[in-house]
Amino acid sequence: MSNSYVSGSIPTREVVAYQLSGHLESVDRKLVAALYAVDALWYSEGVKKEKDRTILFPAILGGVSPIRFLVHGAASGKDMPEDTSTKGRQLFTNFVSLNLEAMGFGGDLKFSPRDMAKARLPLALFLELERLARPDRMFEEDRRLPADIMGVILNNGRGAVDEEVHRPGVELAELLAKLCPLPAGSGVLDLSCGTGTLLAKLLTDKENIHAFGQEKDAELAIISWLRLQLHPAADSAHVQVGDPIKYSYALSAKSRSIDLVLLHSLDLITDEERIVSVQQHLREMEENEQRASRTRVELERRHDSVREQLGSVTAQLVAAERHFGASANDSRMLTSDATIKFRKELEQVMHAKEEERRDLQQQIAASERMFIDASRARKAAYERSKKPEDRTSELIGHGLSCVNESGLVIAVVLARNLFKSPQVDRIRSQAVEHGRLDLVVELPRGVDGADERVAVLVFRKGRKKDEPILFVDATDHEAVNRVARPATTEPVFGYRRARSAVLTTEFFAAVSKICLDRVAVSGVAALVHNSVFAEVDGRQVDLRPRQFLISDRLEEPAADHQARLAQCHQAVVSAEAALLKARTKLGLAPLFTPTSSSKPSRQPGN
């Protein structure tokens, strides 16, 4: 057994992860992680002083650490697990409200805790946390440990928070970390930081990094802020809540130099959701327009009818006037009550009809306006549905505007962005016009739980336009692993492997090695010049790595094919001989006529 795997060399983080695994299954991990972080910050107040910050703690603690405070209540028998959960939540809420200014959560975005009335926090969990990972001891052992332990609480084993919110897995985070060397003093911004896992991974083995994060979910943003506060490599840590474009770091990019922007899980499902919602909106707008049109037609019909009635009443009145004029000498007629009444009635009807006509005219005008508005909205919705918002390229553009003149933008996107218009056109324009696209890696299906293939795009500002772009096709895990283990002799023929057996640390290490070496590898990576993207026969070349590798294989010399065929042929001959010999030993007759041991007569390529 290799020494590097025996006990003692296993990191404390993993020992704690193993010990806590049984306790974290049915608790609110976010709350436990937040409480542990507050506890660690409470201890760290006496340990560190290089970070420029003022953190306030709720007065209710009364001089004891937050977890000890909860343990006291539970151990004295006063608090049941539900009460401990409520107290813990209150403690966390108070802590957040006291430190909102330090966290920088401005604007109209306020933190409101989730309803966790039935949540439980058992005493055993806190006792175990204190026994295994009390922050003061962790700080003494290694300054990075409390942030690591927070990561363990959040993401160890089944029910990991990062899995729920589509944040990068450990392996992909390591790959991304390897792609971006960060010298001391650099600034890094994660536009969808989640629980801060990716930022924490990037900060590993780094020093004096200025970490920035943005996150839509207020609770995750707070957890991410706490995690960065605990990380010794983070010289400063700022997290903003809200949409990355609306609440933009780009606005203050000059004062806060950012060397690296990360875009992960660019709303892996939201793009789809947005298209569906735009189409739904279009359907609603069409219905509104039809409704308005129907109402207008109905009102016009009624208006015509009232006008006809009014015309008829007016005609009756004129006829009556004429009749009264003709018989003016007849005093009986003039004084007749019936005549006066009839005339008054006609006048009243005429007035009523006139009013009704005016009302209808007003309603028609209103409905006309409504129809015009609905029609306009329908047209706008139609335009939007034709061109669904492309947030991926928008965010990439936004990331590029955030970084400094030699900064990197690393984007994890769905692989369809590599070939699907109009997304690919925008990414290609970054490659062709601005010369910023540096690396494209297509990963297999299943990375980070995405049903589709995922790609990593790296953009670098300030690179020369004529530098080749590295395209890596990592969808064939066997080809990638062969790069890592060229001497492997294990025959692998046509059997499927589970995703867990494909997306291993070794696989991602091999991918990162290929990316960092920046050399063409047969069947896996190719260096491609910008000129390839020129329009050919009216067809634009897309960004899928595979197309640049296929030519490699097609142009494989015929001699290589011949050699491989001969090798396989010889292997079959030997295997047949071995089987015949084994059967002879058992006294069995030959199953087949042995293949001739001569080389195949046909010469490939001839």
Place this chain on the structure above:
Amino acid sequence: MKISFHPLKTVLSLRSGLPTREMKKGAGATDLVHVRVLSPASIFAGRVVRVDTPLVALPREVVARHALKEGNVVVSARGEFVAGLVDVNPAQLSGGVPLLSGPLCHTLSVERKDDEDVSPLFIAWLLGTEYARRHMEGASRGSAISLYNLDTVGSLMVPQLSIATQLAIAEASVAARILRETRLALAETENESNNAEICRLAGIHA
């Protein structure tokens, strides 16, 4: 020639794989070892092939109980019945760390019992035959997913053959497997060469 049969459990030792609860419980252990845990997905054509599952830290005593050794035969405990021989040092299959039989497996250790030698290669071949598969299907429990407990596996009747015959049978089975694999490789290479030539004719270039 009349061949006698004995139940499998009388000719070798059977043991269940690592229980799931052992992977979850902390139990205060601090003496941990990194291992990989084997599942039936890593059994292919009668052999245990390379295991790429993530590393897991487990207490040393648990590892000692469930670590696989060269010559062990691993069978599935549920689902499709498969059996594979660990024909090399297990550390070679798991990247240098101990390899443990997982919760979905049983381990068969071939030991000398009743003064008879038993070849693990022979047992692995026997468990991969239609004869063994039918026995397991018939004796298994479970309606939706077949479950093979140790009794089910142990009740398979094994022909009592001389060690020379066992080894000859094993040799023939291994040779047949290798022939199958090499023929597949030849067919794939021929297909690839053919496609390459056709593509060149069709002028397909990126």
